[in-house]
Every structure is written in C-alpha cells, then in structure tokens.
Amino acid sequence: MSDSPPGVSDLLGVLAYAELTAFLRLAEDATRYAPSLTDQAALGGLAAAEYAHFELLRDRLASLGVDPEKAMEPFTGPLDDWHALTFPGDWLEALVKAYVGTGIALDFYREAAVGVDDETRNLVDEVLADEGRSQFAVERVRAALQEDPKQAGRLALWARRLVGEALSQGQHVAAARPELAALLVEAAGEDIGRMFARLTEKHGRRMAALGLTPGP
Structure with missing residues (x-):
C-alpha cells in the first residue's frame, strides 16, 4: 500500500500513461510522416526521451508501493480518446500536436504538482522538461509557413481543436478522479481563474512561437 498523499498516485499514474502514449505516438509519427531520415531520427530521439520519462514515473510509483499498471489504468480511456480524436493528418499537424496539444495538457499536470511533496514535484x-521538442517543432513549422503562408489558417484551426479536446478530456479525468482534481484546486487556491489565465498565456506564447494566432 502507498503512504503517499491522496492524489499523488493519480498524478504519477496519469503522467506515466501520458509519457508512454507520447512515446508511442511520436514513434508512429516519425515512421508515418517524417519527410526525411534526419527528421525521422530527430523525432525518434524525442520519443526515446518520453519513454525514459515513463520509466522514471513507473519506478517512482513502484517505490511508493503502487502498482504502475493499476495507477495508469483509470486514464487510458480519456487519453486514448484524445489521441483518437486528434489523429494528425500530416507532418505539420503532427508537429503542432506534439508542441501545442501536448503542451497545454502537461501544463495542467505541472499546476497540480505545485502542492505535492518536494521529491514528487x-x-x-524532470519528466515535463522540454527535451528539445519545442525547438524541433517551432523550427520546422515556421520554415513550412515561410514556404507556404496559406498553411497558417489550417494549422491555427487544428491547434484550437487540439486544445479544446485536451480541455474536454481533462474535465473527464477530473470528474473521474476527484483526488487528482483536488490537487489542482488546492494548487490554484481560490483563484482558479488565474490558473486558467496562466494556461491561456502559455498557449498563446506557443502559438506565437509557431507563427500562428491563438484565435478567439
């Protein structure tokens, strides 16, 4: 049995499954969409980093006396649904998803970790470290937009869809796992609005870095 505070096992479980699926999706995108061997190798390297993060989380859960598979199980449905609803259609959509869509989802978990113990935080x-994903996506998307500026509108709409689906699935997770939701509320204090403002601001910076507009 784990003696960790309520919600910590859920936080580590959802992160572990998020990192595992990130590894699988990046590896798939590298094979399916990468336009060159250089891009394929670079995306494969990012996938390997995600798997290393998964291993850290799995080992931490085990050290707390928590079965990693059981800790991840409640989150397989919502995260699998998000990936199914946001399956990229091409290389640029895959890059925007890896940067913008995954980014805002991980921001939620970073917020929830504010109130946990130092070791867990x-x-x-460590596992939410960028590992070069931002630079990789930004460089390639901006280069593509310079070559074909008309791609910007399509990718901006795609990014908004990614974020909307991420927020929707996040609500499902919170409703199903109240102890995880409590970590988020406790971290935000009484000012949930300010927390969402921070998330929105970070999203806006990511969109600007890509050369896209956040939209309404």
Missing part, C-alpha cells in the same frame, strides 16, 4: 519537473 522535482520528478514531475
């Missing part, structure tokens, strides 16, 4: 910070 440090682990969360």
Whole structure:
C-alpha cells in the first residue's frame, strides 16, 4: 500500500500513461510522416526521451508501493480518446500536436504538482522538461509557413481543436478522479481563474512561437 498523499498516485499514474502514449505516438509519427531520415531520427530521439520519462514515473510509483499498471489504468480511456480524436493528418499537424496539444495538457499536470511533496514535484519537473521538442517543432513549422503562408489558417484551426479536446478530456479525468482534481484546486487556491489565465498565456506564447494566432 502507498503512504503517499491522496492524489499523488493519480498524478504519477496519469503522467506515466501520458509519457508512454507520447512515446508511442511520436514513434508512429516519425515512421508515418517524417519527410526525411534526419527528421525521422530527430523525432525518434524525442520519443526515446518520453519513454525514459515513463520509466522514471513507473519506478517512482513502484517505490511508493503502487502498482504502475493499476495507477495508469483509470486514464487510458480519456487519453486514448484524445489521441483518437486528434489523429494528425500530416507532418505539420503532427508537429503542432506534439508542441501545442501536448503542451497545454502537461501544463495542467505541472499546476497540480505545485502542492505535492518536494521529491514528487522535482520528478514531475524532470519528466515535463522540454527535451528539445519545442525547438524541433517551432523550427520546422515556421520554415513550412515561410514556404507556404496559406498553411497558417489550417494549422491555427487544428491547434484550437487540439486544445479544446485536451480541455474536454481533462474535465473527464477530473470528474473521474476527484483526488487528482483536488490537487489542482488546492494548487490554484481560490483563484482558479488565474490558473486558467496562466494556461491561456502559455498557449498563446506557443502559438506565437509557431507563427500562428491563438484565435478567439
């Protein structure tokens, strides 16, 4: 049995499954969409980093006396649904998803980790480290937009869809796992609005970095 505070096992479980699925999706995107061997190798390297993060989370859960598979199980449905609803149609959509869509989802978990113990928070910070994903996506999307500016509208709409689906699935997770939701509420204090403002601001910065507009 785990003696960790309520919600910590859920936080580590959802992160572990998020990192595992990120590894699988990036590896798939590298094979399916990467336009060159250089891009395929680079995306494969990012996938390997995600798997290393998964291993850290799995080992931390085990050290707490929590079965990693059982900790991840409640989140397989919502995360699998999000990936199914946001399956990229091409290379640029895959890059925007890896940067914008995954980014805002992980921001939620980073917020939830504010109130946990130092060891857990440090682990969360480590596994949420960028590992070059931002630079990789930004460089390639901006280059594509310079070559064909008309792609911007399509990709901006795609990014808004990604974020909308991420928020919707996040609500499903929170409703199903109240202890995880409590971590988020406790971290935000009484000012949930300010927390969402931070998330929105980070999203806006990501869109600007890509050369896209956040939209309404």
